[in-house]
Amino acid sequence: MTDILRLKMLIAYDGRPFRGWQSQATKDAVQDHMEAAFAKTIGGRVVVHGSGRTDAGVHALAQIAHADVPAARLEVSAWRGALNNFLPPEIRVLRVSRAAPDFHARFHARGKIYTYRMWNASYLHPLEIGRAWHMPSKLDLDILRxxxxxxxxxxxxxxxxxxxxxxxxxxxTVRTIQHICLTRRGDLLNLRFEGNGFLYKMVRLLTGTLVRCAQGRAELTFIKELLAGKGAKKTSFAAPAEGLYLTRVLY
Amino acid sequence: MTDILRLKMLIAYDGRPFRGWQSQATKDAVQDHMEAAFAKTIGGRVVVHGSGRTDAGVHALAQIAHADVPAARLEVSAWRGALNNFLPPEIRVLRVSRAAPDFHARFHARGKIYTYRMWNASYLHPLEIGRAWHMPSKLDLDILRxxxxxxxxxxxxxxxxxxxxxxxxxxxTVRTIQHICLTRRGDLLNLRFEGNGFLYKMVRLLTGTLVRCAQGRAELTFIKELLAGKGAKKTSFAAPAEGLYLTRVLY
Known part of the structure; x- marks a missing residue:
């Protein structure tokens, strides 16, 4: 019987070139590239389990994933180099460690931190293209808070x-958000969401709706109604993917 | 006689798509794009004078330039929007103001600040591609200092x-460097050069040579010899353009 080793990986990626985390028929998702790198390293199929999906264009500073590999093939310390060797430069495995055999990147995650970046000035700084939402209109930060x-x-x-x-x-669809923290540094506005889990596009819809209110184009009662309605009423104001970063997975 | 207005501009750009600041026959330099934006705005040729050149791939957080335009054509406050409207998103005019008629972006500059960014870890972070020099080898920061x-x-x-x-x-070729300041934040190393002027590729050659010493591949006496030789001996260790940022022009 082959001894199995479960690897835990810390992964960063620039979301722009990829169709999100989750494997696609077109094979251009981050998970597809990860699995291809495993296949090239050991010549067999390995399933890579992420802590959760990120949408197309969303960045990750610290995605967590696990995968099972035959223990005899490579030292744990050799995996990082092997995988990065076959990955596109926009995806980097920052750390690989041995995980407990029952560790699960998704089921064991007890929370996540997402960061949403906005560039709040008339013109988007050229070094922020694809990395922040350009928000030229004046925002009422008290309303946002x-x-x-x-x-x-x-x-x-x-x-x-x-x-x-x-x-x-x-x-x-019940979730707990521990904190939403707003910080401003020059033209850069940062929203940090810490919660026990997030629904599909939830962080982008939260951000978009908050901004809508801070622009004076919706009332804060709109947020109250959305929460009370439990899905009877839905917001359609989604902030674009390029400002969103998966910043940390909590275990 | 047409009244002339001298404009002073603060410009930021991502250096990657352009062949440096200085106008090229191929018209793909930042200066070419600036002059094209002026031409599209007022229908005539305007020469844009930068504070100095930046090489292909070098970024600018705060390039300064001046240009003369017919005073009657546009309010000073309207120029920023007009130029950005015709510029590629990788070049943004951040500020436009009225300058004294004898202000000269190059001749009046009494100094410049350049910043050089290095990513000092085994793997380049995906969000640092094109924005920092990837330096996987261990550096002796005492030597560097x-x-x-x-x-x-x-x-x-x-x-x-x-x-x-x-x-x-x-x-x-005599210049004065007021300060070179090294800072480290995680894997990011920053070298900040403040001087009264810099020769062609000088910041990249200074950085490359310092790093060469910090890697243990050259002795500090090499730097002493280069300074004493006054050009009889030259260094060939140039750091790549992608880590270099024109950070401020001092007047």
């Missing part, structure tokens, strides 16, 4: 979830 | 200048 405070805590966030393609099982 | 100290002050830097194409007039 008040809205963020309303979203903190345990709520049914169905009003802040995009519908999945048919075929997905109905999902429990 | 000692070398930097030797370079500070007034010296003949001919040993740290690339030869220009034939036809360039022989240039005075």
């Amino acid at each position: 008040q809205g963020a405070q309303m979203l903190e805590g345990k709520h049914d966030f169905a009003g802040f979830a995009a519908n999945r393609a048919p075929g997905y099982a109905a999902e429990d | 000692q070398g930097a100290q030797m370079l500070e002050g007034k010296h003949d830097f001919a040993g740290f200048a690339a030869n220009r194409a034939p036809g360039y007039a022989a240039e005075d």
Whole structure:
């Protein structure tokens, strides 16, 4: 019987060249590139389990994934170099360690931190192209903070979830957001979301809706209604993918 | 007689798509794009004078330039929007102001600050591609600091200048570097050069040579010899363009 080694990986990627994390028929997702790098390293199929999906264009500073490999093939310390050797430069495995045999990148995650970057000035700085949402209009940061405070805590966030393609099982849409933290440094606005989990497109819908209020184009009562409606009412204001970063997975 | 207005511009660019600042026959330099934007705005030729050249691939956080335009054509406050409207997104005019009629972006510059970024880890972070020099080898930062100290002050830097194409007039190669400041934040190493002027490729040659010493592949005496040789001996260790940023022009 082959001894199996479970690897835990810390992965960073620039989201722009890829169709999100989750494997695609077109094989241009981050997971596809990861699995191809494993296949090239050991010549057999390896399934890579991420902590969760990121959409097309969304960046990751610290995605976590696990995969099982035959223990005899490579030292744990050799995997990082082997995988990076076959990965495109826009995906880098920053760390590889031995995980417990029952460690699961998705099921064991007890929370996540996402960061959303906005460039709040008339013109987008050229070094922020593809890395921040360009927001030329004036924002009322007090409103933004008040809205963020309303979203903190345990709520049914169905009003802040995009519908999945048919075929997905109905999902429990109750989540807890521990903190939403707003910081400003010059023209750069940063929204940091820490929660026990996020629904499909939820961070982008939260950000887009908060910004809508901070622009004065929606009232804060809109957020109250979305939370109370439990999905009866949905927001359609999604911030674009390029400003979003998966910043940390909590175990 | 047409009244002339001299504009002073603060410009940022991502250096990657362009063949440097200085106008090229191929019209793909930053200056060419600036002049094309002026031509599209007022329908006539305008010469844009930068504070100095940046090489192909070098970024600018704060390039300064001036240009003369007919005063009656546009309000000063309207120029920023007009130019950005015709510029590629990788070049942005951040500020436009009225300059004194005798202000000269190049001749009046009394100094410049350049920043050189290095990513000092086994693998280049995917979000640093094209924005930092990937330096996987271990660096002795004490050596780097000692070398930097030797370079500070007034010296003949001919040993740290690339030869220009034939036809360039022989240039005075004495410059003063006020400070070289090294900072480290995680895997990111930053070298900040403040000086009264820099020769062709000088910052890249200074950085490359300092790094060569910090890698243990050259002795610090090499730097001493280059300074004493006044061009009799030249260094060929140039750091790549992608890590270099024109950070400020001092007037």
